[in-house]
Amino acid sequence: MQLITRAQLGWPASAAADQPTTQGVKIHYEGTPVSTDLLGDHSRCIQEWQSIRASHLANKTENWVDVAYNYASCQHGYVLEGRGIGKRTGANGNQQLNRDHYAVVALIGSEGLTQPTDALLGALRDAIELLQANGAGPEIKGHRDGYPTECPGDPLYSWVQAGAPRPGGTSPAPQPEQPPTPAIARYQVTIDGQVYGYGAHGDQVTRVGQALVARGFGSHYQVGPGPDWTDADTLNYADYQRSLGYSGAAADGVPGEQSLHQLLDAALEPFPGQDFFHDGQHSDVITRMGQRLVALGFSQYRVGPGPDWGPADQASYAAFQRSLGYSGDAADGIPGPTSWAQLRVPAN
Template sequence: MSVPVFEEFEPAADCGCPGCAQQRRGLALGLPVRAGGHPAAHGARRALVLVTAAGVVLGGGGAGAATALSHPEGPFTPADAVPGPEAGGGTDMDAAVLRERSAVTPWPGPETPQGGRGPLHGAPGPGSQPTATPAPPPGTGTGTTPTSTTGQIATGTLRPTTRAEIINRAKLWVAAQVPYSMEKYWTDGYRQDCSGYISMAWNLRSNEWTGSLDRFAERIDRTELQPGDILLFHNPASPTRGSHVTIFGGWTDYTHTSYIAYEQTKPRTRKQATPMAYWENSDRYVAYRYKGVVSGGSGGGTSGGGSTATPKPPKPATPYPGAGKFGPGANNAYVTQLGKLLVERGGKKYYSKGPGPKWGAADRRATQAFQLAQGWKGKEADGLPGPQTWQLLVTGGGRDIGGSGGSGGSSANATGFPGRGYFRPGQSNAYVEKLGKQLVKRGFGKHYLSGPGPRWTEADRRNVEAFQRAQGWRGGAADGYPGPETWRRLFR
């Protein structure tokens, strides 16, 4: 009697044939329960082992039984046929089969397999591994906050980095067009899926997953989002369904209904305008901020996760305390600080006496005057300080009340190209306003509904793109972001 032979094979990550798709699904179902595997799948495997063993004893009947269990009846469609945020989603038939095998709640979105926590691929990064603080007692979580796999990581053990460095690292994969894979690693040692992408951008010492990224961050409100923060959806009931994470790159316009998202998804890394918070499961995404973010020009991070330099002391800046600290009825030290900052920026004329802790009409008028000085209109200049207003005030950025430039804007009369970093989502400076006025002067201002002003908007990008196309440029040369040649031709 011959014993049946089973040949093992490794499915290709991008192969859409039924065999490879079935094998990939089997690997996902083979995860242990603690890593997101389905409890019913383990029972099915035990039954398969028992049936196969019995078949060998009885003369090979187990092979037929194994075949019957491995191949469901009816037509089969590859699971990769429909793209999803992190991986291809199954068809309706596939989802029905998987629901029948599992006792968990039906998944809210397409299949999103991902790798688990692990070290970097290759030589480990320098420095000691971050240490975790004790996890809070069970039941202390609130709302829909994703459950941490372990305790929070202590801030002092994290690599410090600036927002600009986070975005610059994210751009590296966009430029390299890194293909999506939950099994492969890029040359910097990070896994090529969505959570590996965040691990790389945040310059972490290990490859994390959607169930552990929150350990390195603090939860924030969506209104407080700034470039380098993330939007995370972790589905604890079934992590391979719907779980995804993106990097926030800045708002596309003043409505704050869409943003520039950097994400690792099939088929490769991309950067594009995305509705807040994502195309699906939008209400389940949570905003987080990396606890190692520092202000200033250098945070000690590297562009690819390599060695770190000694960080420069960050410029002291009080974080935005939240919208609830300002407005009618507010009485606290933040109102006093706001008033003093506004006086320093030209708002003294609005105060009959020195700023105090109680919110008043003078605070609202001075705040609105500062917002109008930035070129903001409508709801953006309502007299109530939001995250962007606060950021400009505490860092000395933007324009003073009355029109003079703050730090970084006084040299805008120079004719030389100031650098690409001034023209990106979230930027607000005199160079943006100068660019916009020149575009209008040259006849490329049709996308401005108001302004132009110092804050970079989608209207600026579209007008720059129109100018670039008028030069005969196409593709990446006409992306709407000014470079040295665009600047030279615009101002000649």
């Protein structure tokens, strides 16, 4: 509790009558317009409280000997001492009501500053609990309870009727709902003839995983990467997509053609040159080329593909070339640099 005492306010001990116990506390507001300037300047709250006391001391009708309230609370969370502990209030309307409850006023009014901040409600709660620890019973009421007045205004009275809960504090708050777990995308796409996404299976999945790890996007793998596309692949791929500036559905972790090509370009087999492709050539590059041709649907293989360049490789590659629009010598089944780039043979 942030308490500003009478001594700090420069006030002498209260001359009000003693009232060691009550049934509880009644909440008030100023009942007049209050400047919203108070919100931005706590020193204005002190001035306000000083002027309330001065006006009460000047009030010849009520004949008050002190500010009428036991405490005030301001929008900044301060409790300002009035008559204080063990003193009868003069604010509740008549002598019986003043004996029944202590009085705490909120420094808000009927116009201008009308809505209590959480800090104000917390400071009201502080004042209530201070009084409850020093003779006040459990009742928390509004000035309007049992007396014809608008006080303490509707916003504060609603709070009183709700049991004057401490904001975000000790009152039981409704359990916040579990934040929804973002669903992990589980659909598949086919890019360059190969399937990616949850449940996809094959070397292409392993290659994506390895490329992700190589680029630093492997944090979701507990094991692997491996040939079965799991949620971990999706989550890592989503991290990679976000690194490219994608967001929302474009970063759901299921590959798009652009991001996939960008990821795998570094992992593509460079064109080995036309002379590479001749009878007797034995290379893993031939196997991987053949696997790509199979994947794209241009297989003329009866067995394989395998590492030894042969007629089935050439026939398959020729079918691929024709699909690209080549004909004649340009579709002779010997790879050229342009078609090779389009075939996207993975590096080892």
